[in-house]
Amino acid sequence: MLATTLAASPAHAGRPSGPAVVTTDNETPVLYDDEQGGNASGDDPAIWVHPGDSRRSIVVVTAKEGGLRVYDLASRELQALPATAAPRPDAALGRYNNVDMAYGVKLGRQTVDVAVVSDRYNDQLRFFRIDPAGAAARTPLVEVTAPNQRFLFNPDRAAVDEGHSAYGLAVWQPKRGETYAVITQEGATTVATARIVEVGGKLGYTGVRTITMPRSFPLPDGTTWTPCDEPGALPQLEGVAVDQASGALYAAQEDVGVWRIQLPLTGRVAPRLVDRVRDFGIHDAYDPETEECAPIDPSDTGFGGTHLTADAEGVDVYYGHGGRGYVIVSSQGDDTYTVYDREGRNRPLGTFRVRGVRGVDDVNGSDGLAVTNRPVGDYREGLLVTHDEPETGPGVDESRDATNFSYVSFGAIARALNLRIDTSAGNDPRF
Structure with missing residues (x-):
């Protein structure tokens, strides 16, 4: 297990005590996680920025057993890709959990952009080439996964079927010609990297390297705290994002x-724990009848932070010049988002929540999120896309498990929290 350092959770005088409120009137069509809806459960988005015409940029999201969805900047569905069987002899139908974008990947004699996806039911990566026309293309995504890729975390199919498989995902491109995926493991504390390579005219991966993150934590009162979960599950990580300039991986351990x-x-x-959830250090016990964890001592106040309410979920990086910028994290337990400084000790700069207007519902229980500082379409000050569960509002059958994604202007977030807007193309070194 790696040694760790814990950062303090400083308070910031002069900031409002409650979260700021920003609004959205743009959301994707509802997805339903039932047989009628194709078992589509929204989870994680990624934004692909068109290099020449920002109006052709697209948003790609995972829908788990429902596959992938591709949307334009007005949140209209352009393409629905089913979760197909992986290209391997012992394949299962896929479950696409998280997605991120890789720019400038060598494929044959071409340089292409690729949506990289974690396939939980096959414990591997899947790859989808992005048509250079983006939103103007007839089929924006085409799968280019090489056959017979190794399992990422498990020795064989029987172990994969136990469930502790590929989960969270981010792309890391440290220099031109090198692309890696960072992957977390469901129900475990393992984090892996794998280099993305061409294999017979398609894309695969090699050189899987893993580390194990902490599962228990020494507390100032002399006790040791282990987060409570169902039997057999460890405190997993899912939301991950890489600062492409510094090589810093930001990972949310839920x-x-x-x-x-x-x-x-x-x-x-x-590794350094940038911020802790509010109930960090509260000793819980698992109740098999309710399948829930509850404090052993109701008066236990723990040693938590003041910004995140478990689960800590989606993570992404907003780039600014000279190392400036922000790390944005979704706090699923209270429907808010915390913004941290990208520099130094990543001090928290404020929180916000997203309220729907003009027939769009408020964002609840956000899982994944994605942000770009680049102007895309009408979002001239950058764009945040965030998961919303449950999706509610007019026309939604609330008796079914409904999810979708909402689009938020980063400019609105910046004004609400007094942040700097920087839309320069050179900030993210992948572009």
């Missing part, structure tokens, strides 16, 4: 907080 981990995964730099 019941613990947000980590900063230096890439590559050598272990030479100790």
Whole structure:
């Protein structure tokens, strides 16, 4: 297990005590996680920025057993891709959990952009080439996954079927010609990297390297705290994002907080816990009848932070010049988002929530999120896309498990929290 350092959770005088409110009137069509809806449960988005015409940029989201959806900047569905069987002899139908974008990947004699997806039911990565026309293309995504890719975390199919498989995902591109995926493991504390490579005219991966993050934590009162979960499950990580300039991996351990981990995964730099969830350190017990965890001592106040309510979920990086910018994390337990400084000790700069207007519902229980500082379409000050569950409002059958995604102007967030807007193309080194 890696050694860790815990950062303090400083208070900031002069900031409002409650979260700021920003609004959205743009959301994608509802997805239903039932047989009639194709078992489509929204989870994680990624934004692909068109290099020449920002209006042709697209948003790609995972819908788990429902596959992938591709939307334009007006949140209209352009393409629905089913979760197909992986290209391997022992394949299962896929479950697409998380997605991120890789720019400038070599494929044959071409340089292409690719949506990289974690396939939980096959414990592997899947790859989808993006048509350069983006939103103007007839079929924006085409799968280009090489056959017979190795399992990421498991030795064989029987172990994959136990469920502890590929989960969260982010792309890391440290320099031109090198692309890696960072992957977390469901129900475990393992984080892996794998280099994306061409295999016979398609894309695969090699060189899987793993580290194990903490599952228990020493507390100032002399006790040791282990986050409570169902039997057999460890405190997992899902939301991950890489600062492409510094190689810092920001990883949300759902019941613990947000980590900063230096890439590559050598272990030479100790991971640092940037912020803790509010109930960090509260000793719980699992009740098999209710299948819930509850405090052993109701008066236990723990040693948590003041910004995140478990689960800590989606993470992404907003780039600014000279190392400036922000790390945005969704706080699923209270429907808010916390913004951290990208520089230094990643001090928290404020929180916000998203309210729907003009027939759009408020964003609840956000899982994944994606942000870009680039002007895309009408979002001239950058765009945040966030998961929303449950989706409610006019026309939604609330008796079914409904999810979707909402689009929010980063400019609105910046004005609400007094943040800097920087839309320069050179901030994200992938572009």
